[in-house]
Amino acid sequence: MRLYGLLGYPLTHSFSKNYFAKKFALASIQDARYENFSFDTVDDLETKLFQKDNLCGFNITIPYKKAILPFLHEQTEPVREMGACNCLHIKNGKRIGYNTDIIGFAHSLKPYIHQHHTHALILGTGGAAAAVEYVLRKAGIHFQFVSRTKKQGALTYKELDESIMQQHLLIINTSPVGQYPNIHEAPDLPYQYIGARHHLFDLIYNPIETRFLQLGREQGASIQNGQEMLVIQAEESWRIWNS
Numbered sequence: 679m680r681l682y683g684l685l686g687y688p689l690t691h692s693f694s695k696n697y698f699a700k701k702f703a704l705a706s707i708q709d710a711r712y713e714n715f716s717f718d719t720v721d722d723l724e725t726k727l728f729q730k731d732n733l734c735g736f737n738i739t740i741p742y743k744k745a746i747l748p749f750l751h752e753q754t755e756p757v758r759e760m761g762a763c764n765c766l767h768i769k770n771g772k773r774i775g776y777n778t779d780i781i782g783f784a785h786s787l788k789p790y791i792h793q794h795h796t797h798a799l800i801l802g803t804g805g806a807a808a809a810v811e812y813v814l815r816k817a818g819i820h821f822q823f824v825s826r827t828k829k830q831g832a833l834t835y836k837e838l839d840e841s842i843m844q845q846h847l848l849i850i851n852t853s854p855v856g857q858y859p860n861i862h863e864a865p866d867l868p869y870q871y872i873g874a875r876h877h878l879f880d881l882i883y884n885p886i887e888t889r890f891l892q893l894g895r896e897q898g899a900s901i902q903n904g905q906e907m908l909v910i911q912a913e914e915s916w917r918i919w920n921s
Contacts, residue, residue: 681732682919683713685723685746685766686739690858693883693908694737701916720745728773735767735919737778737912740854743805750775760812762805765915776918779809782911783881787813790877790900797846799824801865802853803832806881810850822846824865835866843871849894851880856888864889874898883908 684694698712715727715736727733728749738746743762747753750763751772757763763775798814798821800807807823814821822842823832833842849867856863867890872878878894881904891901 679732680710680734681713681730682710682734683715683736684739685715685717685727685736685742687716687718687741689714689716689739693905694912697909697912698916720749723749733768735765735915737915738764738766738805740804740806743808746775749773756780756812760808762808764805764809764911765918767918767921776915777809777812778911778914778918779806779907780812781914782907782909783809784813784817785910786902786904786906787879790879790902791817791819791848794875795848795877796820798822798848798850799838799842799846801849801851801855801867803829804852806852810852810881819848826866838868840868840871843868844873847876849876849878851878851882851888851890854882856880856885856890857882858884861885862889864893867893869893869897872897872899877901880904881907 684692692714695712695714702710743764746763752774754776756777757775763777765776765778767774796819798819800810800821801824803823803825811821824835825832826835828834851865855865872894876899878891878899878901880888880891882888883903883905886903891903895901
């Protein structure tokens with residue numbers, strides 16, 4: 679039986695596992711199963727993950743989207759460019775790295791983008807942020823990273839003022855802040871400067887409306903969560919594994 683799954687840590691909940699279980703049941707796919715691979719160190723990947731029988735591929739989430747790169751035999755051009763991988767396909771013994779986040783993010787964001795969305799804030803600097811950066815760069819949207827700590831090329835939350843907030847009308851949260859079970863947390867933004875021309879996108883899907891999105895909605899902004907993005911990237915992963 680073909681084995682697929684989701685690599686990450688911790689995996690307290692899994693959209694992917696439930697999604698593929700339903701997909702396999704509805705399509706009467708009986709020769710495949712999807713599991714969670716929860717490892718707290720990359721040292722376990724070679725000895726525990728890649729030794730699993732009939733492993734054909736897996737999705738990758740926090741904190742392994744960048745850490746997985748040394749384990750790949752081949753990388754697609756986007757993965758090489760952004761330095762992050764969220765989908766691995768094992769084909770003829772080779773581990774090939776893809777990034778389906780870019781497809782999921784681009785397609786789900788597109789209906790919400792208007793002419794005034796020329797500048798964006800990317801909250802977080804991890805693997806998901808790399809996919810968002812890639813899409814925005816291709817779309818010609820200027821972006822600025824925001825981090826809790828001072829990093830080269832990134833602002834801190836304390837540096838965000840009215841001028842910056844009013845210029846950057848697209849705000850994307852790629853961090854896990856506000857994710858279940860920490861549903862009362864939100865990125866430390868000056869929300870009073872958010873208005874009706876802003877669009878807030880949270881890559882988190884659990885809860886459906888994070889505190890970040892709630893605070894933006896209360897200021898009149900349009901909002902969306904990461905559920906559609908996850909569905910799109912999951913279907914793209916399945917297409918890759920069966921190509």
